[in-house]
Amino acid sequence: MATELADNVRKYRRRAGMSQEELAYAAGVSPGTVRKVEQGGTVRMETLHALARALGVTTATLLAPDAPEPVGRAEDPNRVNLIQLRAALTPPVGLTDLDGETAEEEPNVRRFRRTVHDGAVLYHSDSYRSVASQLPALLRDANSAVTYYDSGDEYRQAMLARAEAFQLAGRYLTQVRQYDLAYTALAGAITDARSAGDTLTAASGVIGMCWLLLRQGRLDEAELLASQTADAIEPRLSRATPDECAAWGWLALRAAAAAGRNNRPEEARHYHRVASTAASAVGREHTGSFFRHWTTFGPLTVGMKGVEDAMVVGDARTVVRRSGEDAMSPKVWKSTGRPSDENWNRHRLDVARAHARTGDLSAAMDELTGIRRASPEWLRHQRMAAETMQEILKKRKRTLTAEMRDMAGHLGVVG
Known part of the structure; x- marks a missing residue:
């Protein structure tokens, strides 16, 4: 993929009449990052989202098939x-x-x-x-x-x-x-x-499939699958069960996540409105069956996913601001219902990343430490946690604290 990606970034940059420095400025990255991409280096998906937005194309446009890299010498455990x-x-x-x-x-x-x-x-x-x-x-x-x-x-x-x-x-x-x-x-x-x-259990499988496609960077397919399935199961809200609304809402959230990552902001906002409609019908966080939608769904979950999408487009200040609002605080759980541990941890991980981006390393560490205390094994499997820790280590000007060294060890991050 590296060769095709390099060619595509170079092609669309030249088509836009931009220099590497101008693209870097528009995307909010360093000129060295643009040079690295165009020379065939690897970058994070988040960086590709930013480059695609600056070039006015979808992220999927920059990604094209290529021969795989040779496998490493080390055995995959x-x-x-x-x-x-x-x-x-x-x-x-x-x-x-x-x-x-x-x-x-x-x-x-x-x-x-x-x-x-x-x-x-x-x-x-x-x-x-x-x-x-x-x-x-x-x-x-x-x-x-x-x-x-x-x-x-x-x-x-x-x-x-x-x-x-x-x-x-x-x-x-x-x-x-x-x-x-x-x-x-x-x-x-x-x-x-x-x-x-069992339509709802099948739809739950589709929600899981969309999550998989998102992780693979198959954004067009994830959005199409989620939106078509949502259309197929759209409930009549006046008599829909909470499980039916939750499945419909989660499909809308998956479509929104795919569209947002694929530089399709208008479509992402549309899907969020659909998810908000489903959440309003549910009323508060609803758990339901493990095998129907595997997690809670309600207004709080939709709000947290909105924060996640803001982090995807690099708006760290909005993430910090919204996370500090009472609507995103555990203080409201008595009235809204409690979100799932996984969704809450993911939200806190977005907040940690946002604090690191805005330079508040202490607040970022507080969030990571809180997540580790609650879900240490989950945290180890989150790539964003490792990337956030790397950013903290890079920005830290003084000697690392014992807490930072311990967290880096837990996440397998070398400075």
């Missing part, structure tokens, strides 16, 4: 760590069907779904090792249950149980950045839920 999960998700295919695992006695689908639910609780508590160790057996049991039945309500319930297991696997694998495996799991979740006739 997850190739071995995830071998059992990989085997469960991607079994070998040959000219004849391999003997699969078939349940010897009738499966207890209800008990199995409780087990998957327990796995989701572990995921939401950031117990990723426990989730990873349980997933291969869960998926094998799910396949056995589907194989045992061939029709009727039992078959439908088995399909829905497997959809939930697939969704758990897909969410976990996206979180740990194993994107190809995550795609396989989420595609299976959506397919099974559709086959079982």
